[in-house]
Each structure stands twice: as C-alpha cells, then as structure tokens.
Amino acid sequence: MRSQKTPYQRIIFVCCNSREDGVCCSPEGNPTGEQFREWLKEYIEKKGLKGKIRVARSGCMDLCRQGPNLMVFPDNIWLNGVRKDELPRIAAEYIETTVPSVA
Ligand code: FES
Numbered sequence: 001m002r003s004q005k006t007p008y009q010r011i012i013f014v015c016c017n018s019r020e021d022g023v024c025c026s027p028e029g030n031p032t033g034e035q036f037r038e039w040l041k042e043y044i045e046k047k048g049l050k051g052k053i054r055v056a057r058s059g060c061m062d063l064c065r066q067g068p069n070l071m072v073f074p075d076n077i078w079l080n081g082v083r084k085d086e087l088p089r090i091a092a093e094y095i096e097t098t099v100p101s102v103a
Helices: 033-046 084-094
Strands: 010-015 053-058 070-073 077-079
Touching: 010 033, 033 053, 033 084
Parallel strands: 010 053
Antiparallel strands: 010 070, 070 077
16 A cells, blocks of 8 residues: 555545435435535636645435535534535635735
C-alpha cells in the first residue's frame, strides 16, 4: 500500500442515495442530491477551483429525513435540508474561503 496527500483543500460529499421507501434525501419538490452535486461542480469549475475542491457522491448518511444532506471535510460539517437558494452561502463558507485568491 502507498499513501499520498490529496490535492483537495476540501471535499464536499453530497448524498445521492435513492431509496424506494420514499424516505430519502430528495423529498418530492426538493432538488435532488445529484442536482446539488451538479450545481456545486459547475460553480467550482466556473471559479477555477477544479482539482482543489472535490464534490463527491455519497451514499446514505443516515439523516434521510433531514435531506438534502451534504457533508464537508475537513470541516466535519453536515449541512441538512439544503435549498438551492442557499448555494451562495455554501459557496461563501466552504468554497470561496478555501483559496485566498478567490474573492
Ligand atoms: S438518503 Fe440521504 S441521508 Fe439517507
């Protein structure tokens, strides 16, 4: 086994799990985890931070009723019940603050 440091300053996991019982991160009418993942990836790409901040799919975080759910490392933060209009706040706190050159 080998180990090496990742190039990522932050990793944002987005629950993209889909459950058949209806208890899920993406209740009807809310954006899905996949949509959040795409929005975050587009934002990171637009800001030129690809390769520095990673957005990854996650399986169930066992917080299904609180979804959509995101988990941010190394901050060890869960973001629950995320709405699309909160993306600017998420970007300000967990994307733009990571790299000092991003205003
Ligand atoms: S389905 Fe997302 S936390 Fe369970």
